[in-house]
Amino acid sequence: MPQLPAAEGHPVVDIHAHHFPAALHAPARTADDPRWPRLVVDDDGRAGRIMRGSEVFRQVEPALWDVPTRLAELDLAGVDTQVISPVPVTLSPWADGKDAAEFLRLQNDLLAEAVAGSGGRLHALGAVPLQDVDAAIAELLRVKQELGLAGVEIGTRIGDLELDDPRLRPFFVAAGEWGVPLFVHPTDGPRTTRRAEPTYAFGVGMLTDTALAATALVFGGVLDDCPGLRVALAHGCGAFPWTYPRTAYGESLMRGGPDPARTAHLDGLVGSLWADALVFDPGHLPLVAARLGAGHLMLGTDHPFLNRPLETALTTLTEAVDRDLLGEREVARVLGRNALDFLGL
Structure with a gap:
């Protein structure tokens, strides 16, 4: 494993x-719908x-499902x-809003169980049925x-709704007022690239999908209307650090x-966003850091996932x-302190 910079006394x-x-399973009412995901584990558990x-x-x-295995891998890293x-x-x-609410409620309960069984090593982000904003x-x-979960993960699109759609605004207002951080994860890579092959959907589509979500947050009024909102975007904010000046x-x-x-004003909104540093090339990090x-x-x-x-x-x-490309003190905070600040821990 690489030699890590000291994380400034923080984990x-x-x-x-x-x-x-x-144990996650589809709602009973629509259990036969093949779109519900489920986990099948081999008999040997491997x-x-x-x-x-x-x-x-x-x-x-x-x-992915076994907490002791996960913790052992974290220890090694x-x-x-x-x-x-x-x-x-x-x-x-x-899914229908009622079915999605039932499915995600169960998943949130199970995520909380995983956290409780981790000896303090895990926190979790839940999920909410955004096709029904009240729910x-x-x-x-x-x-x-x-x-007591740490926040909520949402997708880059909710069906056909972009994140700046006015129908979603009450949710973002509530998240800002209650101090619940949001993590935006790409969900629509193939459609943004017109091609479903992994080379395109993974390599270009996910980054484009994330950039579109970030653009909606900044230019679509979401961050203006929700000044206390904490939003992080996966994969270094996607392509947004590169597309922002042209936009x-x-x-x-x-x-x-x-x-x-x-x-x-726009620079300030962009600077309020957060991102992970999963960009695969350290040469990308200075620009992401300059923007956010x-x-x-x-x-x-x-x-x-990944290799x-x-x-x-x-x-x-x-x-x-x-x-x-980044200072040792900056990276030490990236390794731990920044995430604790984002989550309010």
Whole structure:
């Protein structure tokens, strides 16, 4: 494993990891719908599959559902604390609001059980049925007050609704007022690239999907209307750190020309966003840090997905220090303190 910069006396915290509870099941009323994801574990417990109907959605490893296995892998990597969140396919924005609420409520309960069985090593982000905003707000409050989860994961789109759709605004207002941090994860990579092959959907689609969500938050009025909102976006905020200047320039043309006050305001909104540092190339990190601030960058691994996810993410950060792309003190905070600040812990 890479030699980590000292994390300033704080635990090393991974903000971006996924958990699929083995006991998660579809609502009884629509249990036959093949779109509901479920976990099938081999008899020996060494492998599993996320299934949708008879389709294998993804081959998975035990750390995805087994807490002791996960903790052993964290120990080997030198990660003290991990924030687990739903596998995005479970967010189920296609479902009826009542069914989604039942499914996600069960998942939130099971995430809370995983946290309780981790000896203080895990926190969790829950999920809410955003296709029914009133139900989503109710579950948001339950996640915070009853279950004590650290926040909520949402997708980049809710069905056909972009994040700046006025129908979703009451949810963001509630999250800001109650101090519930939100983690935005890409869910629509193939559609944004027109191609479903992994080379395109994973390599370009997820980053484009995330950039569209960030653009909606900044330019669509969400952050203006919810000044206390804490939002983090996965994968280094996607392509948004690169697309933002052109988007701002295009907006200025529509507004009649450059406006320094508007530019400063937009820069401030962008600087209020958070992101994980899962960018696969340390050369990307200085620009992300320049847009959001190094204090808003956090360790994220996508564990237990990808190839050697914990080591890959940690190596990116240590190489950033070795190449003088970020300071050792900045990276020490990225490894832990920043995530604690984002979560309000």
